[in-house]
Amino acid sequence: MIIEKLVSEPWQHELRQAIDSPKQLLALLQLSNSALAHTVVTKPCFKLRVPRGYVNRMHPGDPDDPLLRQVLPLVKENEQIQGFSTDPVGETAIVPGLLQKYQGRVLLVTTSACAIHCRYCFRQHYHYTASNPLAVLNTIRADPSITEVILSGGDPLCLKDSYLADLVQNIASISHIQRLRLHTRLPIVLPERVNNKLLAWLMGTRLQPIVVVHANHANEINEAVHNALHRLVNAGITVLNQSVLLRGVNDNATALITLSETLFKSQVLPYYLHTLDHVQGAAHFEVPIIHAKQLLEQMQLSLPGYLVPKLVREVKGMGYKKLL
Numbered sequence: 001m002i003i004e005k006l007v008s009e010p011w012q013h014e015l016r017q018a019i020d021s022p023k024q025l026l027a028l029l030q031l032s033n034s035a036l037a038h039t040v041v042t043k044p045c046f047k048l049r050v051p052r053g054y055v056n057r058m059h060p061g062d063p064d065d066p067l068l069r070q071v072l073p074l075v076k077e078n079e080q081i082q083g084f085s086t087d088p089v090g091e092t093a094i095v096p097g098l099l100q101k102y103q104g105r106v107l108l109v110t111t112s113a114c115a116i117h118c119r120y121c122f123r124q125h126y127h128y129t130a131s132n133p134l135a136v137l138n139t140i141r142a143d144p145s146i147t148e149v150i151l152s153g154g155d156p157l158c159l160k161d162s163y164l165a166d167l168v169q170n171i172a173s174i175s176h177i178q179r180l181r182l183h184t185r186l187p188i189v190l191p192e193r194v195n196n197k198l199l200a201w202l203m204g205t206r207l208q209p210i211v212v213v214h215a216n217h218a219n220e221i222n223e224a225v226h227n228a229l230h231r232l233v234n235a236g237i238t239v240l241n242q243s244v245l246l247r248g249v250n251d252n253a254t255a256l257i258t259l260s261e262t263l264f265k266s267q268v269l270p271y272y273l274h275t276l277d278h279v280q281g282a283a284h285f286e287v288p289i290i291h292a293k294q295l296l297e298q299m300q301l302s303l304p305g306y307l308v309p310k311l312v313r314e315v316k317g318m319g320y321k322k323l324l
């Protein structure tokens, strides 16, 4: 255990090297003197965080780069817009760290940490509280209607493999749990995270593993990401993608079609295309529903059905995602 603490994995090293200064990010992209620099918040409450490997996929000198747009804190975030709140989807824990929005599934908020801070994140104002793993497991054990456990956060893959392996072993000891789902952006933003240790515990559980990654634009998927996704798929894991429809990032048919096709080259199926959750600070990413529906139609005209994600909206208190 002592050795594990001293010798960090390459992905942990990458995580520590992440950029956390808007000024530094703009300098790296040769945008320090651009008009964009005047619209940036230098010390945002929801800090900037972006791995260097992800920055390398941005185009230097392009203020409209779709990857940069996802992470750069803008002054617009400080505007108070009616209908945008700090808890847009109404998340209430049944015990600290455990959420249940839908029948048969529970979601474990395993950590508040993420490798990247997405400016549109619906949990950017979430009050993370320390959970009691025993209380969480006992609550799941006591309810035989629960068949699927989702590890979420933050990003569960920010946690060490030894911790995750123990957690999953405890979940697997509950006989009525059949499936283990991971909601993670790490394979996209920090592909080094998909290492042998991760595959070992994911493949070693009796639970059926599903990994739901989160990519919004094809430029996020470079060769390293492609290889990481392949490793997951080749290990027998079902890999799906969920995206968020974001103004200035992917709100055009070409971007969405290319994303679906690129994902499928890595054997990943597009699962959901979410409309924006109305979280305070993200209003500038909003795409009108009518435009979202037009984009979906253009995707349907151009792609086989299995490459068209479901366009959905999360509605507070509703027992399933609303299909649009």
Ligand code: SF4
Residues within 6 Å of the ligand: 113, 114, 115, 116, 117, 118, 121, 122, 123, 124, 153, 154, 155, 185, 214
């Ligand atoms: S990685 Fe996921 S949880 Fe973390 S900031 Fe981005 S959207 Fe939010």
